[in-house]
Amino acid sequence: MTSSRAERWIFGGTSALVLVFLYLPLGLIVLYAFNKTNINSWPFPGFSTQWFDKLLHDPVPKEAAWLSIRIALASTALALLLGTSMAFAFARYRFFGREVVNFTVTLPIILPGVITGVALASFFLFTNTELSTRTVIIGHTTFCIVLVFNNVLARLRRLSPSFEEASRDLGASGLQTFRYVTLPSIRTALIAGALLSLALSFDEIAVTFFLAGADTTTLPLWILGAFRNSQSLPEVNAVATVILLISLPVIALATYLMREEGGTRIIEE
């Protein structure tokens, strides 16, 4: 790469500033998780781990987190099933209105969550369905499908059909071909799609807000409620810090898998 020294310095400097902008709030979140008081003021009031202690003995955020995990798992499982089969249909068959369908299928991801949320809320109102954990899962599945679909489709398009043909010519049954040829070659795409949809579902607020039943307090809904109570602000920061710590290895894995694929498919978000 031939870039002049001036170019390096100008772009490097600006990039450093942008990265500071990206990380300053994150740093503050972690810092204030160790706040001695419950007032998020600067200069930093003093160091303590009391909020992590409080978190350890507070069942409410734990229950909320557990509910969010279950919702994320259920939505991702559904999305894997439906998203993958849709990707296969797109990669293998041409059908009437394919382009229109292709456009619509990306809508749940491109349109803001509030639209998906109120649209499904109208739907459940119309069908007289009571809002519950199940309705939240349906809402999350609509956008998780797109994440899986995009990842798998991208992989299938690059996969030569001759591998599967060879497998069949060599006498393998349809199931054997899928098990030994197709599945291994789309495995990383499946994992990447699943990780993305787990992460997005876990942190989702807009769709959840309109579809949650009275007793469906997911972690983001708990956080939103905790902001109104200034007593527990640093506890929220502690929660965010824990989430960040847990997700770091997952991010590393997902990024590795996606770079492996040669594209930055994270943008399906």
Place this chain on the structure above:
Amino acid sequence: MLWLLVFYIVALVLLLMTSLWQQDVFTAEIVRHWTLSNYDKLFTGQGGLWLRIYGRTVLLATIVTLIDIALAFPLAWFMARIVSPKWRTLMFLAVVVPLWSSILVRIFAWRTILGGQGLLNQFLVDTGLLSHGSSAFLYNDRAIAITWAYVWLPFMILPLFTALEKIPHSYLEASRDLGAGALTTFRRVILPLAFPGVVAGSIFVFSLTMGDFVAPQLVGGGSQVLGGAIKDRFGVAADFPFGAALASLTLVTLVVFLTITRRTGALENV
């Protein structure tokens, strides 16, 4: 197999239908009686209040998109064209990490930064630029814009990075060999090739901004934005049909925006 797709479309159609229905004032039941009164209220009601909210949100979304393009371009260029592959992966990770931490908490962090006792005020007081902490930074449209630009920035960096990474080095060399200066190369070679990335990023940033109600709620002042207005109709105000009309207006705006940008082929990379 395509049942969820059908499901989603049915929900969107029902949203449009709900916007053409009425709500009984006394029982709050939805009366399935076709009327355009919700749209009448939206376009002419309350001295144009709703249209002003709409206009302000579109303006804010445009400003936020432009800020993010300006911030993302140098970083994406540095990542894609200047640093070594090892650093590129590290920087890529650095851009992705914020996306995976709670968006609510990241929005709330700006309250800590911009608040009366916040980091920014303390910094300005320490450097002598202000004599005492100012409350002018938080709870207004500027605070919302900064927060939005912050939370959506990775969505602009990533597609831009992908687009810039794909430009063959030989194109830049050819441009230089043919006597073009850095500025000409940027305008005639880099910009057209980066355009799909800019468009893809803009779609995300613009669309996310048009619908968000969390940032306005946490760092905004009293003035409403579209996302918040929709949320209130479906929440405290409990006027589903009018909320559906507001949501339909947002939906139509975004679909028009998408259809125009789709022609540039940007979504092929999405």
